[in-house]
Amino acid sequence: MLNRRNFLTAAVGVAATAGLAACAKEDGSSSNTSSGGSKTITLGFSQVGSESGWRTANTDSVKSAAKEAGYKLQFSDAQQKQENQISAIRSFIAQKVDVIAFSPVVVTGWDAVLKEAQSAKIPVVLTDRSVESDESLFVALVGSDFTDEGRRAAKILEKVLQKAGHKGKVKIAQLEGTTGAAPAIERAKGFKEVMDAEHKDDWEIVVSQTGDFTRAGGKQVMAAFLQSNPDIDVLFAHNDDMGLGAIQAIEAAGKKPGKDILIVTVDGVKDGFIAMSEGKINAIVECNPLLGPQLMEVVKTVHEGGKVERWIKTKESDFMQDQAKDALPTRKY
């Protein structure tokens, strides 16, 4: 359990929190040759944190893909804080890595540090989440289309409602992700888009609050929702973990998750699929974290000066309850 890699991860996390991330630890053996002189590509990667199983799978995918490609990876964990991430990126610039990749904690506030990277001529690739900055400041985004995930969630909710035989008004509770984070904003946006276009009269989001993408948050917020709006029909959670927490709150209120309250979540982590196979979640919109190999391809092309697409989308699918049992053994995260 206590292997070396995890110890390093933890150590880096510690350094990042302390604001001491000026010297990001190397992931793997250190080499004395300066990165400019050696042929191997050095990739500086700043991860959001390890807030969920999804994120851990994402981190593992990036690490193993970098190893496979033979790149030197400078990994830094931002522990959900933008200032940690900015200082990690600055340290990557100072170390003159070849390519910087990061999953931004929030969407705004990146212009200054991205300009620094640009003037140091280090290409920046975003993974998983996008930023609101000038397009010229990063070369590509490898990640999911969160707005589309929101749309897909609304579409699959139609199916869920039809299957459950629900007629008439639909009162929806929404558990949002971390306030200001791209997946939270865009999943809500995509969902609302479909809702406004096709279900203006019958669907209504009666309550919506942030559960910070955590189980504890989801549970606590859902418990409050059930008090203020006991007649909720549907729960749309921006990730599985919040949905899992909410399931416990729904059960504590004496209701049946998946029956009395229909649940649609996004992500598709293993625990989510387990809950779905138990009938407690009605549908899951997948958000694939295994983007490591795709990222390494982009890093290679960018480093060699080639052109890449602005947005490389990850491959994803949607799952209904009846597919849960079959899909469960194949879930890697």
Place this chain on the structure above:
Amino acid sequence: MSTPAVTTPSRWRALTRHHLFWPVAVLIALLLVNVPFTPDFFAIRMADGHLYGSLVSIVLFGSPLILVAVGMTLVIATGGIDLSVGAVVAITGALTCSYISDQADQNALAGVFLAMGIGLVAAVVCGLWNGFLVARMGIQPIIATLIIMVAGRGVAQLITDGQIITINSEPYKLIGGGYWLTLPFSIFVVAAVVAVTVALTRRTALGLLVESVGGNAEASRLVGIRSRRIKIMVYMFCALCAGIAGLMISSNTSAADGNNAGLWIELDAILAVVIGGTSLLGGRFSIGGTVIGALVIQTLTTTIYTIGVPTQTNLVFKAAVVIVVCLLQSPKFRAKVFGAKGARTTAPAEPATPADAAPKMEVSR
């Protein structure tokens, strides 16, 4: 604990002078704010074989904070502060859950008790380390405890392997998410801890010793109080409380989340202590006030969820309420705003800094 010697005040005046008046008033006001948004806010009904209602969930979700804040109160009373409680929460939950998840039978009582024991011992060791740094090494408490605050979360992640450990243990679920005699079991744990703390600090000389160490550690040492030992003890007690809170938080969701469990709880706990009327300078404390303070914070959180404050303005709303509460707590502010007429008659009885309960030893500093 009693109000300062005011000569023949009216009942109302005596009431508003009580050190718990403002915290309780704020708590009641916050609870009432919910009523227009949740008409049956105070209703409590049976659901699934236990009591269910907003008040029950406030106490249930607020229990860990109450525990952490009670421990924090004693540390603050000695003039210290403990920033590491959030990390201790994470470590305890991580250790306990990872031990339980390794068991063949997660429902076996012996295994669960042993797991909890391991978690709590780790918590107390963290407290011992904090106390050692503060009392023996003479490091500023805020720095000494920052070490575990920062490193501890890394340790918790190390234990959980960066994953969220999900467990399926019915006995363990009881502590933070289960019910006993139709009430959340955590209420009983909190009640027991608070009762023991109050008994130890107010029925024995221990409370006085803690306060005198907070008032002036050197002077208390000179009069024969083992102030270092007292300090180490309060840090250990604080960590133990945080450890129990860690058990509760991980048991509540049946999962250990090394990264998020107890995140920022140290700040909420300090806030609860302050709202409860304990001075950050040390030298006096109020356990009752702290419990009310923690309930105020939990009620505030629940209120934000139920009245539909837009998520982007959550923190602004919270900050505004906290500012109002802190202002109401300030005797100077009260005197300026509504004390114009009352302050005159009672001014001699109310010193500007009401450090009445503590022995006045600051002078020798």
